[in-house]
Amino acid sequence: MKVTFKLVDHGSEEWKSAVQLREAILRKPLGSRFTDEELKEEKSHIQIIGLLDTEIIATSVLVPENQSMKMQRVVVKDELRNSGIGSEMMLFCEKISRENGKYSIFCHARDTAVNFYLNNNYRIEGEYFPEDGIPHVKMVKQI
DSSP: OOEEEEEEOTTSHHHHHHHHHHIIIIIGGGTOOOOHHHHHHGGGSEEEEEEETTEEEEEEEEEEETTEEEEEEEEEOGGGTTSSHHHHHHHHHHHHHHHTTOOEEEEEEEGGGHHHHHHTTOEEEEEEEEETTEEEEEEEEEO
16 A cells, blocks of 8 residues: 655645545544644644545644654544554654754554554653643654
8 A cells, every 4th residue: 555645735625625535534523623723723834644645644733843843633544553554644744844954753642542653753741731622642752
């Protein structure tokens, strides 16, 4: 299975499709949606999608923060999880981070994703905290 990762422009049709995928996986199960303000903030973020042929099957967002890059809104379609696509996307995110002069990358991982990040050489930093009404923990990797 060959997945192609690329950057997309905020507001483009591909970005809109990526937002729908993220919302379906991250927000709808919690009974919420992305706010207009949250989506507007993404104008200054780096938008990434993963394509299988022409279908968007993965997405993430990178946000420059000081000397680091914050990776957020990371999703892979449910039926394709545990196929290596998420790990491939991590490598792409790390490459883009380095290209932007950031040699540290971090995320706020849901408890259910901690093992995935540990398997991709991220480390836990600090204690769990609530975000979007569920437990998260900061995970960091030097790249």
